[in-house]
Amino acid sequence: MNLFEKIFNYQILSRLEDSGTFVVTSQERAWLRLMLQHPAAAEAFAPDTLQKLAAMLDGDSQLDVSGHLVEKANVSEQPVYHPLxxxxxxxxxxxxxxxxxxxxxxxxxxxxxxxxxxxxxxxxxxxxxxxxxxxxxxxxxxxxxxxxxxxxxxxxxxxxxxxxxxxxxxxxxxxxKTEVTVEVDREYNRELSRILYAFSCFDKAVDYEEKTDTYRIRIRLMGDEMEYLLSKIRFLGKRVRVIEGWYLRKRMLEASMKALARYGELAE
The missing domain is CATH 2.30.30 (SH3 type barrels.)
Incomplete structure (x- = not known):
């Protein structure tokens, strides 16, 4: 595997971004090549842009999903791209x-x-x-x-x-906007890329405390986005902990108390 095939260190990634360098893996390039074959790509990109992207990805391998993805139930699909x-x-x-x-x-x-x-x-x-x-x-x-x-x-x-x-x-x-701070459990620092990906749609900044080897993610969001952020935090489980943001802390505490009560852990 290429040395720079995947970089998980946040400090390296942030410095690359500051210098204007964007790291793309071979899997991501293969995925992009597959997506460009979707009918919506012709509407989403200008013809010259689409042609340029296709030329840049011409030497990359084709992502084959035929033997890995099985559609069990067909649901109504809303197109992500809109003509406007x-x-x-x-x-x-x-x-x-x-x-x-x-x-x-x-x-x-x-x-x-x-x-x-x-x-x-x-x-x-x-x-x-x-x-x-x-x-x-x-x-x-x-x-x-x-x-x-x-x-x-x-x-x-x-x-x-x-x-x-x-x-x-x-x-x-x-x-x-409201700011919420989420702390990453040090045991899961190696999964920082995955955790940041879960929060990729939010406006965020990452602070690193070298003495304690602790990452803190500061997320700024509108009030109507709280429930979606809450679902992401629940998905990550014990990897993260809300340390600032009274509403999310309250909701997480309520959910935890209900779960413990359901299994009889609070009876004692």
Missing amino acids: LRPLRRLIMNRSGMRISYRLKNGTICSEVSGLPYHLEYSMVKREWYLLWYHLRHRAFMSTRLNKIDSVSYESIDPATASDLFAWIKQTLEAR
Whole structure:
């Protein structure tokens, strides 16, 4: 195996990221080559980008999953890619305004509304894409499902106004976030990569205390993401412990007490 086939040391990984180096394993390259054959890849990537990726992966082995994956039950599949992702990303990247038509929950259609797109967000719980944007007329911050949007088009906006609104939205979202600190049990430090992968969809930072050989993961998230983070912490079991974040500590304690009571451990 190549020396750099897989790196588990977080210090090395963080230094590589700071230098702009991205480490990709042969398994990940093989997986990407397989995913590029999916019909949605032609819609998700521009033709020249898709061609460039295919050329870069031409010499890699093909990932064969035919003898390893068996579909036991067919369920309705929601596509991860949405046709509006690419045009919205361009508008956000250029800090451009937009004219948007969308539908409300009660069926009301809002047509040709002026707004400023800010961020695209994928909900891991609902498995849907959301557009975070600013309603220029109502002066309100909005969150709209992409499947509720009928059309989006470019609309000019003063660059200074767009810059001020971006700064205000960022400040507002940061004020709504809560920070939770999770400590990794030293016995499972060797599984740090797996633990970080479980928290990969969250905004996080890792602190390392050399004297005690302890990793602490600081996670910043919105209130409506707490339940999803809770499921990840439960999945990791005794590998991690919540040391800051009263709500999660309370929920974990409640779940533990119920489990002990169910098996009669609290009867004594």
